[in-house]
Amino acid sequence: MKRIGLLCLALVLALGTLGIGYAHWMDTIYIEGQVTTGSLCWELTDCDLKDEIPPTNPGGDADVPEYLADYTCNNGFAGDNYWRLDKNVAWGTQNISADGKTITVTLNNAYPCYFNGLTIYVKNCGTVPMKIDHVVINGQTYTGGVPYVQYDFNGDGAFDFELSYKDNFGAQLDPGEDPLEISMWMHVLQPCPQSQLDTLTFNITLVAVQWNGYPLPG
């Protein structure tokens, strides 16, 4: 009987302690939060090559109207100019991938001194304004100026191809804005080996950053 009494006393004391533990006064404000993050996205919408009309005859068309003739320019793009020849021999083709992220450019039947110009149009498909931060051409990163790159396809120490990326670093593109134009020039050099003339390949990666993050830390 005495044990039962002690047990009851202990129970009462325990419940009392518990009561003290929950007895503080409080008032609460409840917050329901929703967060959505934006997106940075740009894509190719269109592309132009200065020369994309193939000749009618394999090997080229002679005495063609001026608008069909191939282009050429000075080595190193000296004079910042290009002009027409009198034949239509080479031409360029391009294809934009379905996701708008890659453009494949092919120069067909190209030959030394052949010039072509590539213009791409990009739009902001994200929700945050963006700026063009840098381009990577032939593994080299450029963040300003007018990058000029020479390629030595066969590693013989002589440059076979040259490319000039026209300056638009820091150019802004807002969501929904009209596409931005980016241009580059291409020129086949005299040492270019014949065996590779049909398969000139080069890669250019363009990197943009949200406008308040420009320029990206180096």
Added chain:
Amino acid sequence: MKKIGLLSLALVLALGTLGVAYAHWTDTITIEGTVNTGSVDINVEYYSGTDIYKDVSNDGIVVVKWVKDATGQIIWSNGTPPANGILVAWACAEPGEENDTVVVTYNNTFPCQNLTADFIVHYTGTVPAHVYAEIDTDDPWLEGLWNSGDAGVYGALVDMEGGYQFIEPIEQLPIQMHYCDYAKVWLWLHLPQDDAYMNLTGSFNATITAVQWNYTPE
């Protein structure tokens, strides 16, 4: 008959004894007690937010902060949206449907820009209180931001005499509040420059709790 007489005598004596017990002089002091209990009471009175604009005329970032009362009237703002501006991101706090609830929304957040959605609480309790914050989310990316310090809750007492004056968040909760104090509670978010945070949606629940100051939660 003799027995009846003895019984009557005993009864008279007993009653006489009782009479002595009540016959002494008495005087009484009566205490009437009243206990008015205090209160712990915290309420949201003002709501604020941040609008992030891109000023198209100079490509700059314009951050407009504002404070509204419960009816939606702006009582303070650090400026006006740019005339040629694009609203890129915003965060705001507004009254919830239930009493003592706040709905906080962060929209189109992007890296490298703090976004705060705040509210101002009025402490009307008569017992000093400590004000704590607790945040809970089921979204790992949001939890990661809280844990890494890229999101958090700050608070500070504000002097509302003469109107709201902008102050920066200065201390993490808990803070101590006394009767009639105002405090601003900041819920801020900062996205790291990481593509993994693009196009995300998350939600969280938070509580702002005032607890009597002499109680220390475990």
